[in-house]
Amino acid sequence: MPALRAAAREADFTRSCEERTGSLLAVLAAACPGGRILELGTGVGEGTAWLLSGMDSASRLVTVERDQAVQQVARQELRSDPRVTFVTGDGGAWLRNYEGEPFDLVFADTWPGKFSHLERALRLVAPGGTYLIDDLDPRPDWPTDHEAAVERLLTDLESREDFRSVRMAWGSGLLMAVRSARNRER
Numbered sequence: 001m002p003a004l005r006a007a008a009r010e011a012d013f014t015r016s017c018e019e020r021t022g023s024l025l026a027v028l029a030a031a032c033p034g035g036r037i038l039e040l041g042t043g044v045g046e047g048t049a050w051l052l053s054g055m056d057s058a059s060r061l062v063t064v065e066r067d068q069a070v071q072q073v074a075r076q077e078l079r080s081d082p083r084v085t086f087v088t089g090d091g092g093a094w095l096r097n098y099e100g101e102p103f104d105l106v107f108a109d110t111w112p113g114k115f116s117h118l119e120r121a122l123r124l125v126a127p128g129g130t131y132l133i134d135d136l137d138p139r140p141d142w143p144t145d146h147e148a149a150v151e152r153l154l155t156d157l158e159s160r161e162d163f164r165s166v167r168m169a170w171g172s173g174l175l176m177a178v179r180s181a182r183n184r185e186r
């Protein structure tokens, strides 16, 4: 990860996940051997690298980013890893059009899949799978209406019957939600 951290500094990219969030991403990825993982918002690839560090050789990761220049940093550093597929494009469009298998872990780290297209992202979480979001603790540089949007999102997620969720005072403030497998036939 040091190379990506340096590349982020050089590109003046300040939105990579924190180290504590990254360490959790690696643990969650390790918890699903042969798993299917989705990251919305690649950035320069620091979260991607954390996820890859926890994944076994049979797991696969798709990571979606709108900004080609930013994602190019990640592609450059991680392209030799056959487990990752980079998608360049709008996350909302990708969520609308994706018709493949669901995912065991979804790290929704950009607007689509979090503040928009939430239903679509949650529908892609397999039973027993995890949906994770960060950047939930209020910051002084948030636009005035953002705190209310975050509260609405948390309330929405916590009131769902199809997911069990927990807020975590870890890193930038996280929420982890697991799709309940309760309704599956035994």
Ligand SMILES: C[S@@+](CC[C@H](N)C(=O)[O-])C[C@H]1O[C@@H](n2cnc3c(N)ncnc32)[C@H](O)[C@@H]1O
Pocket (backbone or CB within 6 Å): 015, 016, 017, 039, 040, 041, 042, 043, 044, 045, 046, 047, 048, 064, 065, 066, 067, 070, 089, 090, 091, 092, 109, 110, 111, 112
């Ligand atoms: C918080 S950063 C991602 C950090 C990365 N996941 C990590 O853990 O290091 C959010 C990223 O989402 C990208 N982004 C913003 N809007 C987007 C959209 N509509 N679709 C896809 N990516 C988007 C931004 O360019 C930015 O790189």
